[in-house]
Amino acid sequence: MRRPTIMDIAKAAGVSKGAVSYALNGRPGVSEQTRRRILEIASDLGWAPSSPARALSPGGRTGAIGLVVDRPAHSLGLEPFFMQLVSGIETELARSNNDLLLQVTEDMSAEVAAYRRWSAERRVDGVIMVDLRVDDPRIRVVEELSLPSVVLGGPGGTGSLPCLYTDDSVAMREVVHYLAALGHRRIVRVAGPEEFVHTRARTGAFLDAAEQAGLDEAYSVHADYTGEAGTRTTRRLLARTDRPTALVYDNDLMAVAGLGVAQEMGVSVPAQLSIVAWDDSVLCRLVRPSLTAIARDIVSYGRLAATMLGDAIEGRPVSNQETSRGELYPRASTGPTGG
């Protein structure tokens, strides 16, 4: 019960394997009648193309793309972001029988090594890069490897690589004005790592919005997305004499950690402190008080990234794209300043 090959189909149909190949790939070179017969035999035999064989042919594709997630493993599972992204990527891949190779690394050198290996061993047709950094060394590497790719982040700083980005400034303005309208003046943002491009963009947008709203006590402090960092940073901020009355977190995990610290320190939310989480998730809805959050359609984000990468792999021109913007979902963690 060997797996059937096109040679088996060819024998059964009484034609050459070349003809079978044409028939199965919908190319000219066989009559409509023969094509139907071949397709039927193929389906009867339960034939499926061997992906290694396909990939080996000159100009062949592996039918797989790679995604490296470079975050400490223990913090990662908690961020719905990645799984939603993966889920979106896969809905797109599924349409063309493509697969996703996932690698979780602990640092960027391991990430770069993964790209090099994937390229050298011809394991993927392209990659999706996340968490674009300032002067990101991965860009050069991937360019040099001429590995088709799509960068999530930017625009700018992605060299010749196409990117998919979100303009966070509108949502940021919405958040700041919303909090200002509730009477908050000392708003502090607990940001992600400073080296991420999107962190910087948000920081700029935050300052602009604050200035526009006439707030002169707004600033950002950097943390690393982990719950631990959220805890530490929040504790420090709440211990200040000029304690902020509102905190805006760059991810849901730090926001939940911050909420925990507030409760532990006896700072009541939202009476004495308002909390906003940037990416929304089930988490934000489960904790009490539920967290006001900025929600984005991450699944679509992943789907679009996969589509763009597919185009890049096929050699079609790919231009930078902006995704849908985030929207504010007010919940129980925000309210007027209690004075």
Added chain:
Amino acid sequence: MRRPTIMDIAKAAGVSKGAVSYALNGRPGVSEQTRRRILEIASDLGWAPSSPARALSPGGRTGAIGLVVDRPAHSLGLEPFFMQLVSGIETELARSNNDLLLQVTEDMSAEVAAYRRWSAERRVDGVIMVDLRVDDPRIRVVEELSLPSVVLGGPGGTGSLPCLYTDDSVAMREVVHYLAALGHRRIVRVAGPEEFVHTRARTGAFLDAAEQAGLDEAYSVHADYTGEAGTRTTRRLLARTDRPTALVYDNDLMAVAGLGVAQEMGVSVPAQLSIVAWDDSVLCRLVRPSLTAIARDIVSYGRLAATMLGDAIEGRPVSNQETSRGELYPRASTGPTGG
């Protein structure tokens, strides 16, 4: 600047490509001197084996394994379990330059389809199956495909497939006796889906432990691991006149949801209600009160699964294995009954 092949190495070394293959794979057939020369040339040229070519050779391996995660995408991101598992699997795979194909599906028929496709297209050398069910149809399929595999779950019900399982009964006894010692008598367990084998095993262990501790009001209710289910179930339980004084949840997400419901209903934790989460995670440590939890070493679990699968792929005999058992980490969510 084509990627170098063994033919390029052969030319540079003045030998045949067969000799190069022997040299690179550490097989006999070339002198030590020639081998060194070939290895050096290979490294100078930056050669790496083409995985499609390797896979295509008779008896060749693709160097990839598959993992399907079959849960609703929106709940999934929150369970640290999977990412930790993936992380563990990958540390093992990295040692042999193997890769992981990940697929997220919404139902089991899609999962089965993934195995069939992977096998037919020769995309993976084997798969790791999670969430073993009672009379699991995947077992038959994977057996029929003669796809090397390791089942996470059992023992029992895995047909001819090797499995890796946890004996939860010890930890369950620990939890129940701990709660009983705190004075709890109405302990209810919010379990995972009834069709999962490990859910049933835990249910049995829970009943045994309860009986042993002399509790006759202990029982399990089933939910589906999502936060929504945790919310609904907890709300129903806390609305009863004979309200439980302690709840044991089968995952961290439902436990956090349960905590939220308690707070919303004015049931104070742990004074009026104690909460235990089965899998520990950052989440349990972040919420207030922090959640008492059963922690397992999931990363090792994944690593061991990958090792076993590697053995199965190489054709070495693989026997069922038990992983390290969970341990109870008491935190702020459990305390004596308030009466």
Added chain:
DNA sequence: GCCGTCTGCTTAACCGGTTCAGTTTCTGTG
């Protein structure tokens, strides 16, 4: 000095597809 064996290498087939260059057959046209 002849034979057998071992070492170190070459040659060629093979894996399962794709594709290009021919060859045969069919069709239409002047």
Added chain:
DNA sequence: CACAGAAACTGAACCGGTTAAGCAGACGGC
């Protein structure tokens, strides 16, 4: 009816590895 041109199909090369079989030369034993 000859002939061009297209349609339908064949044969073989190719992708980049692995591996069985074969073969030349060295070496040792008797």
